[in-house]
Amino acid sequence: MRDIVKKEGFSFAFDPSACASCEGNCCIGESGYVWVKPEEIEAIANFLQLDQATFVEKHTRKVRFKRSLKEIQLDEANYLCEFFDLASKRCTIYEVRPSQCRTFPFWEHFINNRREVEKECPGILPLS
Ligand code: SF4
Structure with missing residues (x-):
C-alpha cells in the first residue's frame, strides 16, 4: 500500500x-533559497565530517540575517542545490536535509x- x-x-x-x-x-529550477538553521548547519557539518565554520564558508551563503545552501548554475534558467547529485538524481545529505526540504x-x-x-x-x- x-x-x-x-x-x-x-x-x-x-x-x-x-x-x-x-x-x-x-532541487533544480530557478534560483532560490534552501534555508538552513543553526541546528541544521551543525547536523549537516557533522554528517559531512566538516567543522561548522568550514561548512558555513564552503557550502552556505548569507542572505540578510539567514543562511541558504549554495546553488550551482546549470544553464541560463536553471540552478541546482549544491547537494543534489545529478548522476544519481539524489540528495547527498538526505538523512540530514534541512526542514525546508523535509516539509x-x-x-x-x-x-x-x-x-x-x-x-x-x-x-x-x-x-x-
Ligand atoms: S538539501 Fe537535498 S533535498 Fe534539499 S534542496 Fe538540496 S539536494 Fe534537494
Missing part, C-alpha cells in the same frame, strides 16, 4: 514514492498555488 501524506489546510495529498522516479524537480510540498506558499506544485512534483495527488 502506498504511504500517502496529507496535511490539514492543503488541497492535495503527496505520494513520497514518486521521488524515486523524479529527476529532482524540487516539501506542504509549504504555505503552495496552499493557494496547487497548480504550481503540481507542475513541479509528480507526487502530488488529488485529495480522496
